[in-house]
Amino acid sequence: MKSLEQLPLPLLEWYRDNARTLPWRSDPTPYHVWISEIMLQQTRVAAVLDYYRRFLEELPTVQALAAVEEDRLLKLWQGLGYYNRARNLQKAARTIVEDFGGRFPDTYEAILSLPGIGEYTAGAIASIAFGRPVPAVDGNVLRVVARITGDRGDIARPETKSRMRAALLSILPQSMPGDFNQALMELGATVCLPNGAPLCRRCPAHAFCAARIGERTGELPVKGGKAARRVEERTVFLIFFENRVALRRRPARGLLAKLWEYPNEPAPAPCPVEAAALADGPAGKHIFSHIEWRMRSVVVQAAGPELPPGWVWADGEALRAEYAVPNAFRSFAKAVEERLK
C-alpha cells in the first residue's frame, strides 16, 4: 500500500478547500455526529438533510431521544428506510442515559458496544467527535483505497475490508483523524465517483493513484455479490368509512416492522371486511433491495365501522401527523387523500 503514504497531506489540503457545508459539521457534538452517522448509513446526504433538521428540532438531546414515544420516533423516521436504525438509536440512548450517566461514551470500544453502531460508525464518531485515531471505512473509502492502491480484492469481503482498514490505520494522521476520515468519504462522494466516472482531474491523489495511472478506474473497485430480487404480487385494500381509512400495524419483526399500512395480502385475496361497495383502485409498484411488490388495489366502502382487532380508522389529519406509513404505499396516497376530504 505504498501509494497510500502519499495521501494524507494532499487529501487534507483538498478537504480544507472543498468540504461541503453540512449541518452536522457546524456543531459536531457527539450527539449530532451520532444522529447524522446513523441517518447516513446506506443513505445519501441529500436524503438525510430534512430528516436531520426535523429530528434535532424535536429531539435535541440524548435524554429527549431516550424518552420519546416509539410511534413518534417512527413518524420522524417515516420514509427514510431501515427503520431498525431508529429503534436502535433509542435503545442506545437509553443505555447512554442509564449506564453512562447521560454522557456519550468517548472510546472506540465503548461506542462500538452500542446498538446500531458497527465498525464504521464507531470509527466515525470516535474520530470526528472525540479525535480518537481510528479509521472509518465506509463504501466511499473502500472505493477510494481500492483505486489508489490498485487493490483487486473484492470489497464486499471482510478480509479485503480489514486489510484496507489496517492500511488506513498506519497512515492516519494522529492530529486530525476526524478530518482525514471525512476527507476520504468526501472524496469518494464528490470526486472518486462510482460507475466508472471519477473526476480524476480534481483529485488530490491524481499523481499517485494506481487506477488512474493504469486507466483502470472502470474496473476498480471489484465488488461481487448481488442477490436476486423476488417478486411478490399483492392486493391492497383501501377501506373507507365516513371519511376515514383503515390502517393496521405491521408485525414487530421483519420488513417495515411496526409501521402502519393499508391492509394487504398476497394476491389474490378476498376483501377482509364486509363491503357495501367495491371498485378497482390504482396499481402500485415498490422496489426494496431484495423484494419487488407489484400491487393492485381495491377501494372498499365498508358496510359498517367494525374492524378486525388492532386495526384503526384514521382521518386525514391522523394519517398526516400520527401514523408512520412507509413509502412503499405512496402510490395510493393520492387516491386515499381524495376520499378523506
Place this chain on the structure above:
DNA sequence: AATTCGGGGTC
C-alpha cells in the same frame, strides 16, 4: 459468509 433490512439518485 450470506441474507435481511428502504428508498431513491444516477447512469
Place this chain on the structure above:
DNA sequence: GACCCAGAATT
C-alpha cells in the same frame, strides 16, 4: 435495468 449509497444485525 443495474449500481450504489458516511452499514448493522441476524442467520
